[in-house]
């Protein structure tokens with residue numbers, strides 16, 4: 001299994017969210033994300049959705065809760081590699097106004113799954 | 114509506130690990146009806162929202178039973194009912210409004226009902242304070258092949 005959190009040289013904190021992102025799994029990753037966020041104060045907090053096959057509103061809530069904390073520290077949030085379906089959920093919740101939504105090339109690989 | 118052509122009833126305790134279980138059951142029921150990938154994803158997400166609401170809100174601080182009934186009909190319609198005997202909702206119209214949540218400090222976005230509405234063809238919510246809540250999700254599958262093979 002992938003590690004949950006990785007730091008890049010540019011001091012980006014990348015969170016690889018779980019395959020099934022629901023209320024149950026969100027609760028199990030929240031504390032670790034928050035403690036890394038506060039202790040490392042990264043330049044940006046990136047949620048990488050490449051490995052996420054299922055997401056409901058609990059995924060939105062997880063990001064919203066981190067947004068509230070990160071914005072106090074002046075840390076921007078990036079949502080990387082959402083599927084079109086996942087991106088629609090963020091847009092429905094008006095969250096595209098708070099976070100940056102970004103796609104990498106390996107998106108194709110994900111769509112082919 | 115006519116008699117269902119297939120029906121599955123189940124009850125589980127309000128543990129959060131059963132959110133994935135409920136999605137799995139809904140998937141198994143639907144697969145027999147040959148849904149498109151999009152239809153299946155719509156139903157899995159809607160079921161997850163309804164069941165999570167029962168676990169998070171209805172039985173807040175306690176635990177109880179969540180019942181799920183899945184029915185399919187000859188014309189390809191699927192109806193899924195998720196019910197609990199939890200705290201109930203005082204104002205259903207307000208609860209259904211986008212971004213409305215009574216638990217913002219618990220990482221809720223207030224989008225559950227809006228998502229269920231947008232992913233299904235019809236959503237009905239019946240609730241009584243202190244008695245519980247019953248949510249019915251209706252989805253018409255394009256395949257029309259509603260007989261299990």
Ligand SMILES: Nc1ncnc2c1ncn2[C@@H]1O[C@H](COP(=O)(O)OP(=O)(O)OP(=O)(O)O)[C@@H](O)[C@H]1O
Nearest residue numbers: 057166170171208214215221222223224225226246
């Ligand atoms: N089964 C239920 N029992 C009691 N209250 C409920 C139930 N389902 C929903 N509610 C109430 O309706 C509100 C709106 O529900 P909705 O699913 O739209 O948003 P949420 O659950 O608060 O947030 P999200 O679903 O985005 O995580 C909830 O905050 C809660 O007060």
Ligand SMILES: [Mg+2]
Nearest residue numbers: 162166225226
């Ligand atoms: Mg909800």
